[in-house]
Every structure is written in structure tokens, then in C-alpha cells.
Amino acid sequence: MLDGRPMATTLNAAAAEWVAGFSPTTVPEAVLEHTRLQILDMVGVMIASSGLGVVGAARRAVAESDGAMGPAFSLTDVAPTTPANAAFLNGVMSAVLEFDDTHIESNIHPTGVVLSALLPECERLGLSGKDLLEAVLVGSELLCRLGLISPIRMHEVGFHPSSAYGIFGAVWGLAHLRRLPVEQTMHAIGTAASLSAGSIASFEDGTSTKTLHVGMAASAAIRAVALAGQDISGPHPVFEGKFGWFKSHFQSAPEFRFSALTDDLGERWEVVNIASKAHPCAYTLIPFIAAAIALCEAHEFSPAEIEVVYCDIMPRSFATVCEPVEEKRRPRTSWHGRISLQHTVAEALVLGRMDKNAYAPESLVDPQINAVADKVVHRLDPVAAADISRSRACVSIRLRDGRELTHTIEDMPGTSRNPIGREDYLRKFRSNVDGVLSSSRADELASALIRLDEVDDIGRLLRPLRRWIASA
Numbered sequence: 001m002l003d004g005r006p007m008a009t010t011l012n013a014a015a016a017e018w019v020a021g022f023s024p025t026t027v028p029e030a031v032l033e034h035t036r037l038q039i040l041d042m043v044g045v046m047i048a049s050s051g052l053g054v055v056g057a058a059r060r061a062v063a064e065s066d067g068a069m070g071p072a073f074s075l076t077d078v079a080p081t082t083p084a085n086a087a088f089l090n091g092v093m094s095a096v097l098e099f100d101d102t103h104i105e106s107n108i109h110p111t112g113v114v115l116s117a118l119l120p121e122c123e124r125l126g127l128s129g130k131d132l133l134e135a136v137l138v139g140s141e142l143l144c145r146l147g148l149i150s151p152i153r154m155h156e157v158g159f160h161p162s163s164a165y166g167i168f169g170a171v172w173g174l175a176h177l178r179r180l181p182v183e184q185t186m187h188a189i190g191t192a193a194s195l196s197a198g199s200i201a202s203f204e205d206g207t208s209t210k211t212l213h214v215g216m217a218a219s220a221a222i223r224a225v226a227l228a229g230q231d232i233s234g235p236h237p238v239f240e241g242k243f244g245w246f247k248s249h250f251q252s253a254p255e256f257r258f259s260a261l262t263d264d265l266g267e268r269w270e271v272v273n274i275a276s277k278a279h280p281c282a283y284t285l286i287p288f289i290a291a292a293i294a295l296c297e298a299h300e301f302s303p304a305e306i307e308v309v310y311c312d313i314m315p316r317s318f319a320t321v322c323e324p325v326e327e328k329r330r331p332r333t334s335w336h337g338r339i340s341l342q343h344t345v346a347e348a349l350v351l352g353r354m355d356k357n358a359y360a361p362e363s364l365v366d367p368q369i370n371a372v373a374d375k376v377v378h379r380l381d382p383v384a385a386a387d388i389s390r391s392r393a394c395v396s397i398r399l400r401d402g403r404e405l406t407h408t409i410e411d412m413p414g415t416s417r418n419p420i421g422r423e424d425y426l427r428k429f430r431s432n433v434d435g436v437l438s439s440s441r442a443d444e445l446a447s448a449l450i451r452l453d454e455v456d457d458i459g460r461l462l463r464p465l466r467r468w469i470a471s472a
Helices: 011-021 029-049 053-066 083-095 110-124 129-146 166-177 180-197 208-229 244-252 285-299 317-320 323-328 341-351 367-373 420-433 439-450 458-471
Strands: 307-313 378-382 393-399 403-410
Touching: 011 129, 011 180, 029 083, 029 110, 029 129, 029 323, 029 420, 029 439, 053 083, 053 208, 053 307, 083 110, 083 208, 110 129, 110 166, 110 208, 110 458, 129 166, 129 458, 166 180, 166 208, 166 307, 180 208, 285 307, 285 317, 285 341, 285 393, 307 317, 307 341, 317 323, 317 378, 323 341, 323 367, 341 378, 341 439, 420 439, 439 458
Parallel strands: 307 378
Antiparallel strands: 307 393, 393 403
């Protein structure tokens, strides 16, 4: 009941009711395991990012703007702060390396934004690993489904989907974590729509704002829930209404598939289509890295022997990772390089690896890498364009001696069609925390995260981690 009246039938109401009634007893073990591994993956990414300059600057900005200490902690900082600020810092760490997971069809990076908001709340409230696991699953599932409603890609209208959509997933996760009443969840989601943003203007010049988006969304979710807790009301028909979020953000009237949010909800799990990233860059580029490295491993040639590199890619990616060509061949910053097809393929071909140390300042100005980048040519791939649920890449190299080398990746590693196993996740985790945690501490943390359901207090798990990082 809302204000004594029967609850209106809205997407907001349907989602809130599902969150309130969610029970893990009907969730397949494979879905729970996938979610555990995504949490492991994102914790490793946050630790890898914790010492970066942008993260340090975000910490100082939070201290300057908010000042007062609070009852919460970010994943890696020993200094207490507010829950919203902790969520912000977590989100920045989850996204700055572009190593966060991706729901391929919607282009959303779900786990980072949801987990960033939930970690400080779990610790502050003394909740368990099981609580965290369930809330991440709930928030991520609804977030992925929300991203399937519009056939238009958010990048095409100037928004970063992980930021603009992400706040809703984080609110739903928080609502489950805190066992909010249905009406309060609806108010929080209604308010979240007014906090939903994320301009991709940084794609053009490589400036830092985009790397903060996930943190902004996670932080805003904390505030939306807090406002609803103080009886601040939010619009109930917030998604499909006359002035709903989709109409305002897309500024057009395509055939919105609103039923995608609730069709077979709790029976068919969209989270299994969240893919871990094998390399720290825009997910669109990952299969191209895989193809380039495969060619290096299968054939003997030097970068100087390369005459031209053809990369066949879906046309909807041209504007974000391929053009303008001159800009993409000489990215201005590390983050700028992570959305450049030309530089990414060149660095992969020259160095033969793309790990957390990729896109270093010296790589951006390396004459050998730049020379290969000048030879990278993107072409339309009609096969990739026909099915956006996949992550295809075709790389063809013509050498000066006349040899033609080609390798095609139909689906990038980590997707449901090309899955990776627990050992692959652990390998990435250990690589990401290397240099920050000792191997024994890394194994101890990984073991606990793999058995997250058995952790009775998230705070007891995280407090030693912060001390370990502070002493590193």
C-alpha cells in the first residue's frame, strides 16, 4: 500500500517487490559462484588501483570537501570517512584501470558500482559475507536487466552507462542489504533518477572525470537511500512514466523494452552474461588484444616488419574507440589509451602483454609502439554488427615480406560463450595484488572471498587488509 492506496503497477514497484521478497534458496549454485568470482575479481582490481595518482587525488578532494570523519571505510584506507565517501573511493578504484567486468549487451560495468556501495555498508552494519553476496547479486541482476530496456547504446547519446544506470543497481543492492520496505525502495529509486548522470565528454580529450563516474554513482546511491529513509519521496513511475528516466536520458522515443526488467526475473539470470576483463581497457578492445597476442605467439615477426594492421570492428564502436584516427593514434593520457583501438593493438603487438601495468606513460610515447599505431586501420565488420551480444574481433597483419596473418576471436574470454574458470579469476587476482600484498596474504584473502558465504563479519575480513596495504 502507498499512502493507504493500492500500489500502482510500475517497473519501480515490480523491482522493489522482487528485492523485498528475494530468497537465495532458489538461486542456482552456478549463479552464486559466478557472483563470488566477480566480487573476488573486483576486490583485486580495487587493490591494484589503490596507489594510483587519481585515487590519491580523490582521497584528498573528499577530505577537503567533506572534512569530518565518519563511521565507514573504503576498501583500502585506514582513515574512517562517511559511507558515501567510502563508496565514492571504492568506485574510483574499481574503474580507473578499466579492469572492471562488463555486461556485454548493455555495456554496463555492474559489479564495481554495486560492490562499491555495499562494502562500507556491510562493514558498518556488521553484516556477513552471505549478506554481501546476496545484495551484489540482487543489484547486479536488476542493473543488467535495466540496461536491456533501450535498443539505443547510451554512448550514442553522450552518457556513460555504468554511471547513468549504475546508481539504480547500487540502490537495489542497498535496499536488499538493509531489508528496506518496498515503498522506501521505490522512493530511493525515484530519487536516484535525479542523481543519474555521467557525461562521456572525457572520451574526447582523455581527462580524468570519466574515471570517477562509478564512484559518483555509488556515492549517490548511498544518499538516495538515506533520503528515502527520512521520508523524502521519489516518483514511482520513474522509468516508464510521461517524464520518465528513459525518455529524458535518451531524448527520443524508440521502442523501449520495459518488460526486459521483469521477464523471467528470478528464473533466468542475466548476471551470467557479466564478463571479467582479461586486460585493463574498454571491453570492446579485449578481443583485439587476444587476437594480436595470438598472432605474436603463432608467428615470428618484428614490429618493424609490419606494413599494415587491419582491425575489423562493429561500426557502433567507431566513435568511441577508433575515431578521430589522429587522436586515437596518440592518446594524451593512460586512460585515453584504454579507449584507443590503434594504440591498444600496437602496444599488444610490441610488448606481447597487457596487464595492470599497460598504458604506462612511457608506452604512450614509445616510438616503436607509435609507429605500429600509425599502421592500424579499422574496418567495418558486418558479422560483429549483426549481433551486439557478442564480442568479436578480427585482426589481419600484412608484413613487408608479403605474408598475410589473420586471427579471429568470436567471443572474448570471460563471456558465457567463452567462459573462464576459477583458476583464471585467481590468476588475475594474484597478478593485480602483486606488489601490494604478499603471496601468503593474497592467498588468504582470495580463499576467504571464494568462500564468501562462510564469512560471518565483513569487517573482520577487511580490517587486516587495510593494515596490510598501509604497511606495504
